[in-house]
Amino acid sequence: xxxxxxxxxxxxxxxxxxxxxxxxxxxxxxxxxxxxxxxxxxxxxxxxxxxxxxxxxxxxxxxxxxxxxxxxxxxxxxxxxxxxxxxxxxxxxxxxxxxxxxxxxxxxxxxxxxxxxxxxxxxxxxxxxxxxxxxxxxxxxxxxxxxxxxxxxxxxxxxxxxxxxxxxxxxxxxxxxxxxxxxxxxxxxxxxxxxxxxxxxxxxxxxxxxxxxxxxxxxxxxxxxxxxxxxxxxxxxxxxxxxxxxxxxxxxxxxxxxxxxxxxxxxxxxxxxxxxxxxxxxxxxxxxxxxxxxxxxxxxxxxxxxxxxxxxxxxxxxxxxxxxxxxx
Amino acid sequence: xxxxxxxxxxxxxxxxxxxxxxxxxxxxxxxxxxxxxxxxxxxxxxxxxxxxxxxxxxxxxxxxxxxxxxxxxxxxxxxxxxxxxxxxxxxxxxxxxxxxxxxxxxxxxxxxxxxxxxxxxxxxxxxxxxxxxxxxxxxxxxxxxxxxxxxxxxxxxxxxxxxxxxxxxxxxxxxxxxxxxxxxxxxxxxxxxxxxxxxxxxxxxxxxxxxxxxxxxxxxxxxxxxxxxxxxxxxxxxxxxxxxxxxxxxxxxxxxxxxxxxxxxxxxxxxxxxxxxxxxxxxxxxxxxxxxxxxxxxxxxxxxxxxxxxxxxxxxxxxxxxxxxxxxxxx
Numbered sequence: 001x002x003x004x005x006x007x008x009x010x011x012x013x014x015x016x017x018x019x020x021x022x023x024x025x026x027x028x029x030x031x032x033x034x035x036x037x038x039x040x041x042x043x044x045x046x047x048x049x050x051x052x053x054x055x056x057x058x059x060x061x062x063x064x065x066x067x068x069x070x071x072x073x074x075x076x077x078x079x080x081x082x083x084x085x086x087x088x089x090x091x092x093x094x095x096x097x098x099x100x101x102x103x104x105x106x107x108x109x110x111x112x113x114x115x116x117x118x119x120x121x122x123x124x125x126x127x128x129x130x131x132x133x134x135x136x137x138x139x140x141x142x143x144x145x146x147x148x149x150x151x152x153x154x155x156x157x158x159x160x161x162x163x164x165x166x167x168x169x170x171x172x173x174x175x176x177x178x179x180x181x182x183x184x185x186x187x188x189x190x191x192x193x194x195x196x197x198x199x200x201x202x203x204x205x206x207x208x209x210x211x212x213x214x215x216x217x218x219x220x221x222x223x224x225x226x227x228x229x230x231x232x233x234x235x236x237x238x239x240x241x242x243x244x245x246x247x248x249x250x251x252x253x254x255x256x257x258x259x260x261x262x263x264x265x266x267x268x269x270x271x272x273x274x275x276x277x278x279x280x281x282x283x284x285x286x287x288x289x290x291x292x293x294x295x296x297x298x299x300x301x302x303x304x305x306x307x308x309x310x311x312x313x314x315x316x317x318x319x320x321x322x323x324x325x326x327x328x
Numbered sequence: 329x330x331x332x333x334x335x336x337x338x339x340x341x342x343x344x345x346x347x348x349x350x351x352x353x354x355x356x357x358x359x360x361x362x363x364x365x366x367x368x369x370x371x372x373x374x375x376x377x378x379x380x381x382x383x384x385x386x387x388x389x390x391x392x393x394x395x396x397x398x399x400x401x402x403x404x405x406x407x408x409x410x411x412x413x414x415x416x417x418x419x420x421x422x423x424x425x426x427x428x429x430x431x432x433x434x435x436x437x438x439x440x441x442x443x444x445x446x447x448x449x450x451x452x453x454x455x456x457x458x459x460x461x462x463x464x465x466x467x468x469x470x471x472x473x474x475x476x477x478x479x480x481x482x483x484x485x486x487x488x489x490x491x492x493x494x495x496x497x498x499x500x501x502x503x504x505x506x507x508x509x510x511x512x513x514x515x516x517x518x519x520x521x522x523x524x525x526x527x528x529x530x531x532x533x534x535x536x537x538x539x540x541x542x543x544x545x546x547x548x549x550x551x552x553x554x555x556x557x558x559x560x561x562x563x564x565x566x567x568x569x570x571x572x573x574x575x576x577x578x579x580x581x582x583x584x585x586x587x588x589x590x591x592x593x594x595x596x597x598x599x600x601x602x603x604x605x606x607x608x609x610x611x612x613x614x615x616x617x618x619x620x621x622x623x624x625x626x627x628x629x630x631x632x633x634x635x636x637x638x639x640x641x642x643x644x645x646x647x648x649x650x651x652x653x654x655x656x657x658x659x
Contacts, residue, residue: 054514161603191370191541191604193619196585196597203596218514221544225587225597248589262519264544265590266583268567271548278523279516282484 006045009180009212010066015039015075017058017065021287031287035061037236038075040313043180048206048213050227050244052220052259054283058236059216063182066214067099068092079180097127097176104185106165110157116143116168117153123175142171145208146201163194170201180212187222199226220263224248229319232256235294236286238313242320252316252327254301293325301326332535333359333382333420333503338395340374340381350607351377351390353559356634359503364529364536366550366567368543368582370604374559375539379505383416399503418448421496425508427488431480437464438476441495448499463494468524486517490524497532505537510545522549543586547571555579558605558615561634565645575637575654576647577620614650622651 017036023029036058043049053059064070066077068084077084079095087095103109110119120142121135130138140150146167157165166186173181183202187195203226205211217223223230224244231241232255240253251257254277261277279298284290290297296306303325311323322328340352352374359365369375380386382397382404397404404415421444424430431440441463442456451459457476464472467490480488489509496504506525510518522545529536540546546553546567553570555563555578563576574580584598602619605611614620617627627650634646638654 054516163603192543192582192585193370193600194603196587196599197601199587199597200599219587220515220589221587224589224591258516260589262515263589264519264522264542264548265588266543266547266571266586267588267590268547268571270590271544274548276519276523278519282486282517283514 006047008042009045009080010043010214011076011078012042012062012066013040013076013078015062015065015077016073017061017070018073023287034236034286034289036065036072037289039233039236039238040075041231041238041241043212043214045179045212046206046210047228048215048226050223050230051214051216051233052218052223052230053233054218054259056283056286057233058286059218059233060184062233063101063184063214063216067096067101067182069101094127097123097129098179099182100173100176100178100180101182101184102166102169102173102186104188106162106169106189107157109169110165112157115154115156116160119157119168120153120172120175123172127176129176138175142174145174145205146171147197161194162190163197166190166198167201170198170205174205174209177209178211180214183213183215183217185217186215188217188219195222202226220260232259235283235289237294238321238323239295240320240322240324242317242322246317246320250320252320252322253295253324254299254326255295258298258300293323329360329363331358332361332363332399334396334398335378335382336396336398338378338381338397339393340377340386340390341393342387342389343391344389344608347608348610350610351559352381353611354633355395355556355559355561357554357561357564359535359537361502361535362529362533363552364538364550366546366553367537367539367556368541368546368553369556370541372558372604372607373556375556376507378556379422379507379537379539382505383420383422384412385416385422414448417444417496417501418499419501420503420505421499421501422505422507423489423492423496423509426512427485427492428480430492431488433480435479436476437478437480437483437491441476441491441498444495444498459498460494463498464491466497466528467491467494468520469494484517485513486520489513489517489521493521493524493528497528497534500532501534503537504532504534505539507539508541509538511540511542518545525549543571543583544588555582558611559607560611560615560631560648562616562649563647564634565637565640566642569640569642569645573641573645575640575645576616576649577622577651577653578616580653581619581621614648620651622653622656624651626650 019033021031051059065072117139120139124130143150187198227244229243230247232239234255240256258277258279292308293306293311296302305325311325313323314328315321336356338355342349355378367375381392438460441460445451445456461472510521550567553567554561557578563579581600600619614627617623632648632650634648637645637647
């Protein structure tokens with residue numbers, strides 16, 4: 001993919017998103033879900049930053065909070081130097097054209113009562129980019145861009161398969177000529193044969209329009225394939241971030257290592273020989289995250305310090321960041 | 329080795345308001361003793377319906393049109409309900425994809441695991457409870473005595489799936505059918521379950537049928553693999569042959585479409601154009617031909633049956649395809 005030496009498009013600083021919840025049979029206990037707890041990274045023009053982690057680690061919340069679809073509890077998101085967290089909704093709206101999102105489930109994110117032509121035209125009309133007369137040719141062009149027949153524009157979403165619907169969601173995200181797209185598990189709901197079509201499409205569009213992606217996924221194979229750099233998340237925090245080769249070739253955090261070792265590879269000979277690091281137990285609750293390093297209850301390399309002190313986010317090699325006492 | 333379970337020419341369809349969904353169209357396979365058979369395919373290819381047909385657990389709209397399921401010298405499809413209940417959960421048991429919906433939310437874990445022991449083995453409830461402690465211990469659930477008294481919602485996804493496996497193994501079945509048992513789980517938990525099954529399969533000596541859409545999981549687990557597409561088996565081979573020497577165009581494309589953590593250079597994924605066929609129309613031809621890059625005239629006229637692949641290392645390597653892709657690759 002394109003080089004990652006471009007200018008910083010988006011700078012995320014110490015992003016925090018907490019959700020207050022009520023527990024107990026009568027909602028009598030108040031608690032806080034620490035969904036995202038101090039996440040920082042940069043995304044450069046034209047690159048794909050992969051964000052991986054298991055379910056509930058806060059990766060989707062990170063994506064939504066960056067786009068200000070959730071307002072952060074603390075922290076900043078700078079888009080070309082503008083701090084989005086300080087803007088009012090009205091001030092944000094013009095910027096939203098440039099920042100779009102593609103969701104996981106193409107079944108629930110298209111309105112069943114709207115023809116696909118209208119669904120794609122809607123953002124263009126909302127932002128007043130084209131007149132009603134000109135919008136039709138733009139919709140046709142967008143449909144062609146995502147590999148769909150423009151004559152389908154008067155059909156409804158139920159007439160399309162999962163892969164085709166995901167193409168429509170991508171066309172809608174592209175409608176306002178965005179610069180940055182959050183791809184939130186865009187292929188997880190699709191079968192392997194269709195998944196490859198969508199991945200190839202996203203890559204082609206990135207090259208054609210110089211798009212910048214934050215690619216959120218739990219499938220490490222997919223993330224490795226599409227990303228320039230990869231960040232690994234665990235219980236609301238980043239544990240490691242590096243260029244793709246560094247992260248997959250030389251993982252430093254014990255969690256990254258365990259995650260990589262848990263992924264089965266489609267090669268029987270390799271699979272039989274592999275020795276796995278199997279993590280014990282499950283991911284702890286984000287309501288009451290563990291003290292010190294959040295990974296310490298499951299970590300195979302635990303020390304006394306890990307229980308008490310949260311490790312710092314350190315750059316151990318150029319571009320390779322890790323938060324672990326034993327890796328630094 | 330002795331054949332444990334044999335399915336012959338199974339056809340299952342679902343009734344719609346108008347017409348049918350032709351879900352399974354002539355599936356045949358054998359499972360040998362102590363063998364792990366992987367069944368791979370995309371959603372809607374009929375892999376689950378095939379297994380549900382074996383135990384006749386189909387929803388009301390589903391009907392088995394023809395076929396035989398031979399187990400211990402008898403045809404399961406000819407048994408009545410009473411006889412069948414002696415097989416289900418005792419000799420052939422099943423683990424489903426989502427442990428939250430396949431465990432009863434209102435009954436304690438211990439009682440649910442004890443139930444098959446009481447029913448099939450005639451144990452008293454207290455005997456069965458003691459046995460359940462051992463079973464939970466076997467599947468690696470810490471502190472089993474406490475867990476037995478808990479309800480499913482108190483267990484994590486991985487724990488629930490372990491409990492499901494304990495329940496399925498309670499009566500020491502000869503065949504264990506696992507229908508996407510790790511699909512709903514995270515990779516680190518999936519690895520735990522896969523390791524558990526690998527460890528247990530030597531102890532329990534059962535034949536395992538493992539259904540999945542993940543070609544990675546099955547690579548490390550299966551002895552043989554069967555690839556399904558649109559209600560038919562399109563390829564069947566040992567696990568090594570399938571990955572190293574796939575002969576059906578669909579298998580070849582599927583492997584090419586898979587991004588893997590083990591690959592080094594950035595290649596473009598092979599995408600398969602289009603989507604799987606809608607099975608409301610009976611596929612009287614090769615169901616893959618509209619998406620197949622090798623397709624020729626005959627493919628749209630006649631449906632190929634499973635036949636041995638040419639020049640295969642293993643005579644049991646079979647494909648359902650008119651095209652010899654070996655020859656095409658050389659040309």
